[in-house]
Amino acid sequence: MENTSAPSSNAEWTLADFLSTYRYWAVFFSSLLLAIGGQGFSTVFPVISQMTGSSAQTIGIFYSGSTLGWVAGAFLAFIVASRHGRSALISPILVCAIVAVGFLPAPALWGSPGFLFLFGVVFGTVRAVFPLAIAIFLVGGRPGKIDFGCALTLLSTTILISAFAPIGASWLYQLDLGAVPVVSGFLACLLLAVILLVPAGNLAFDEAPRPRHRPLAPRRRSPLLVAVILVTPPILIFLMGISVHLFQANDADVASSPVPLLLALLVFAIAVAAFIYLAYWVYRIHGELAGAAQSQRLLTPLAAMLIAILVPLGLPVLVMTLGDLLNERARDRGEGRLMSIAWLGIWSFVLPPVAIAMIQNAANDSYGMGQDTA
Known part of the structure; x- marks a missing residue:
């Protein structure tokens, strides 16, 4: 039965509360x-600036302004x-978007030191205010260390993903x-970010979850x-890669034989099955631990499954919180x-199936006698 009692106003937020x-x-x-x-x-900015005749010193003005923008970002945060x-x-x-729009009708601004400095300041402000403000928002919820x-680790994955930008x-x-497609793409990112933030309301986590x-x-x-x-698919993929390499080293005609293709399809099917089982396990373990004892540190099974398979580093983070929860229950x-x-x-991070087995073993120990065995 779901607990509908009014939560305490000074309750601490958990990772599951944040993610929900x-x-x-x-x-x-x-x-x-x-x-x-x-x-x-x-x-791409230096390349575009050089194409418009800007010197290295002029380009450096933009980065100087960007550095100063971190001060403004810290103030806002x-x-x-x-x-x-x-x-x-x-x-x-919005200020950054307005300034960036100026590049579209007036390409000569790429060589204007004053404009580049202004754009660098607002650009640096945007990049600085988010990580600092996010930390303040999270601390407002009084979460535990883990x-x-x-x-914060999940949010930091945005930096890793941006490496492909x-x-x-x-x-x-x-x-x-030219600069038009690049600036347009940059403006699209800014606009979408604003669209996401507008419905969010109060971003502080200062109320009860x-x-x-x-x-x-x-x-x-x-x-x-x-x-x-869970560990079988990566092992099979590794062995298959080694086998193909050995066949090629021996000048064997791998492409003409249907056996490698059939083996590849088999490995792919096993990998898909293991992936489905991983999603199933994440779904079940969150619901089962909730069934053993209610906790605000647990996500709903569906939310946990989606985060584990869709969010970078989502699975390691969820495994860490489950381990801490199980240790807490043992204490x-x-x-x-x-x-x-x-x-x-x-x-x-090194071999997730081992960590998952550790969680399952601890979960087995935490369940009371008479539970089902699967």
Whole structure:
């Protein structure tokens, strides 16, 4: 039965609470858009400026302004964001968009030191205010160390994804060897970020989180079997790659034989099956742990499954929080910790099936007697 009692106003936010709100994902995807747009634009900017006859010193003015923009971004984050979070994020985006539009009708502005300095300031402000303001928003929810770290880690993946932005920016530049496609793409990222932030309302996590509870009947599973199912596809792919390399080294005609194709299809089918099982396991484990005992640290099964398979680093972060939750429950029962969080974190990134097996083993130990076995 779902707990509908009014939560305490001073309740601490957990990672699951953060991930269950629209505002978190609005900030996540707006940060992603700005990181992609900013990284792509700043990569192609020197090339465009040189094409318009700007000197290296003139180009450096833009980056000097961008550095100064971090000071303005810090001011917005620490002074404005704590009271008017949405305005602190949207305002510099709109100013940056207005200034960037000036490049479209007046290409000569690429060589204007004053304009480049102004654009650099607002550009740097946008890139600075988001990470600083996000940290302030999260701290306002008074999360625990692991919940705060995991929530910030997920948001930091936007920086990793933006590493691919220069590829897209270079492709846009090659369309007509000009600035219009690149600036248009940058403006599109800014506009989409604003559209995401407008419905978010108050971005601070200063109210009590909303209760949620989606329990499933706990079931024990073999940790070894779970690990074997999930680790089999990468092992098969590795062995298949080695085999193909050996055949090619021996000048064997691999393409003419149907056997490699059949093996590739078999490995692909096994990989798809393992991926489906991973999604199923994430769905079940969150519901089963909720069925064992209600906790605000647990996502709903569907939300957990989507985050694990769609969000970069989503699976390791969820595994870490599950491990911390299981250790916490063991302490509440007067027992020692069920697993080392440090080793769990290492395995989560190095070989996730091992970390998943650790979670399953700890979950089995945490369930009461008489639970089903699967």
